[in-house]
Amino acid sequence: MPIRLYNTLTQTKEDLQTVVPGRVGMYVCGPTVYSFSHIGHMVGPVIFDTIKRYLVYSGYEVTWVVNITDVDDKLIQRVQAEGATPADMAARVKALAETVTADYLDCLKALGVDGIDQMPRATEHIPGILEITQGLIEKGNAYASGGDVYFDVTTDADYGKLSHRDFEELEAGARVDPGDKKRNPGDFALWKGSKPGEPAWDSPWGPGRPGWHIECSAMSMKLLGPHFDIHGGGLDLVFPHHENEVAQSECYSGKPFATYWLHNGLLTKGGKKISKSDPETIVEMRDLLARHQPDTIRALLLSSHYRRPIDYSNDRLDELDRALRGFRTFFDRFERITGQSFYSLNASSQKTAGAEFPDEVSDLRRQFLDAMDDDFNTGGALGVLFDLLRVLNRYADLQQLDKPPVDAAVQARFVAGVVTLRELAGLLGLFREPSKSAEADSGDRLTGPLLDLLVSLRTSLRKSKNFALSDEIRDRLTELGVILEDGAGGTRWKITDR
Ligand SMILES: [Zn+2]
Numbered sequence: 403m404p405i406r407l408y409n410t411l412t413q414t415k416e417d418l419q420t421v422v423p424g425r426v427g428m429y430v431c432g433p434t435v436y437s438f439s440h441i442g443h444m445v446g447p448v449i450f451d452t453i454k455r456y457l458v459y460s461g462y463e464v465t466w467v468v469n470i471t472d473v474d475d476k477l478i479q480r481v482q483a484e485g486a487t488p489a490d491m492a493a494r495v496k497a498l499a500e501t502v503t504a505d506y507l508d509c510l511k512a513l514g515v516d517g518i519d520q521m522p523r524a525t526e527h528i529p530g531i532l533e534i535t536q537g538l539i540e541k542g543n544a545y546a547s548g549g550d551v552y553f554d555v556t557t558d559a560d561y562g563k564l565s566h567r568d569f570e571e572l573e574a575g576a577r578v579d580p581g582d583k584k585r586n587p588g589d590f591a592l593w594k595g596s597k598p599g600e601p602a603w604d605s606p607w608g609p610g611r612p613g614w615h616i617e618c619s620a621m622s623m624k625l626l627g628p629h630f631d632i633h634g635g636g637l638d639l640v641f642p643h644h645e646n647e648v649a650q651s652e653c654y655s656g657k658p659f660a661t662y663w664l665h666n667g668l669l670t671k672g673g674k675k676i677s678k679s680d681p682e683t684i685v686e687m688r689d690l691l692a693r694h695q696p697d698t699i700r701a702l703l704l705s706s707h708y709r710r711p712i713d714y715s716n717d718r719l720d721e722l723d724r725a726l727r728g729f730r731t732f733f734d735r736f737e738r739i740t741g742q743s744f745y746s747l748n749a750s751s752q753k754t755a756g757a758e759f760p761d762e763v764s765d766l767r768r769q770f771l772d773a774m775d776d777d778f779n780t781g782g783a784l785g786v787l788f789d790l791l792r793v794l795n796r797y798a799d800l801q802q803l804d805k806p807p808v809d810a811a812v813q814a815r816f817v818a819g820v821v822t823l824r825e826l827a828g829l830l831g832l833f834r835e836p837s838k839s840a841e842a843d844s845g846d847r848l849t850g851p852l853l854d855l856l857v858s859l860r861t862s863l864r865k866s867k868n869f870a871l872s873d874e875i876r877d878r879l880t881e882l883g884v885i886l887e888d889g890a891g892g893t894r895w896k897i898t899d900r
Pocket of ligand 1: 430432618643
């Protein structure tokens with residue numbers, strides 16, 4: 403069965419047909435690095451990491467690009483709120499971007515997102531951005547206005563094709579505000595003139611910085627070519643971000659941009675979208691990783707079909723923690739029976755060896771691969787993994803594998819079945835390495851609350867002007883790799899080396 407994927411552009415499921423046979427170029431919109439990662443930031447990376455794993459398994463050579471937006475109004479607003487002056491603003495934006503990017507990379511690593519081939523920064527692609535902007539002006543698709551440059555949406559007959567919006571209808575009710583530099587309400591900025599002190603680059607239209615949409619066009623076309631295979635991102639990006647990317651890229655290159663547009667559902671908490679503007683919905687990754695195994699978080703993000711919303715709750719995570727513990731218990735059992743570690747099994751040997759494992763196992767393997775072929779249904783595939791665990795435990799029970807001596811052929815079949823489990827779990831990026839011991843596990847669960855407690859004690863000490871002791875707490879924590887950051891909203895801790 404070929405891989406089929408749902409394309410937002412055509413609103414149908416299509417067979418995967420790549421621009422270059424055997425190769426896939428995939429671009430996924432990354433974060434704007436102005437605050438520490440929350441779990442919502444991890445949805446796309448975990449889903450597309452799993453998609454990449456499956457494409458590679460299916461024989462494709464995949465190049466996956468995720469960008470970092472490291473200059474944007476949000477970064478500027480944040481450093482301004484923290485007291486940046488025109489003299490130090492550019493440096494503080496840069497420092498903020500670096501700190502938040504490092505945190506993002508730590509979170510990706512913890513969740514096993516290791517398939518990203520390139521992570522370009524917007525600020526490294528200014529020449530490409532200027533070139534496209536200039537090209538669009540020359541073609542009559544864009545115009546300079548008061549230090550800014552805008553894309554004129556009325557020049558693109560296809561505008562609206564990705565989000566399936568009737569552009570004329572959109573424009574009918576809207577009007578350009580007096581004093582606005584745009585010609586049409588739907589026009590969007592390719593280049594923004596900057597105010598004194600803001601990060602700025604020279605351009606033919608005066609000092610400024612790129613608009614958000616153009617960054618993604620410049621980086622994707624530069625690294626993957628004007629026409630590539632898969633463009634991904636959250637459902638909330640379809641309009642206007644991706645619509646604008648398509649418009650400016652295709653008007654510039656004269657070629658189709660991405661063939662397939664894949665959009666993942668968003669994470670909700672108690673039915674509400676996780677969003678910075680609603681602090682109650684925010685679950686920061688550093689807190690979550692202090693309390694749960696990374697596999698649990700990864701499994702949560704893969705537990706439904708990627709286009710559907712995922713509802714986050716502590717109960718759901720606890721439930722998944724328990725369910726996944728069943729796998730760890732089984733891996734221990736496997737090691738007792740065979741003397742081999744589950745983690746040392748080489749899953750790739752099986753495909754060529756054609757091992758004879760029980761029929762039930764091979765049926766389940768087929769079901770797993772069918773689910774993944776059908777628009778990467780990771781939720782279905784995860785369900786099959788649980789079925790496989792039950793089958794293997796039952797086989798071990800029935801064959802009394804825990805009581806030696808065990809018939810060598812029976813044991814070989816068992817091992818072959820477990821190799822299948824290793825192979826399929828690896829496709830979801832689960833159980834890549836041994837979990838920490840139960841003790842470390844409970845230690846981990848305490849880390850977050852204990853650090854919160856130390857921070858609050860230190861805050862009290864500072865209030866009572868006991869700076870010697872409060873500084874000692876900070877210094878001793880630094881020695882342990884825990885950094886305290888004092889800010890307007892209080893003190894935050896961050897574990898730097900784990
Ligand atoms: Zn983007």
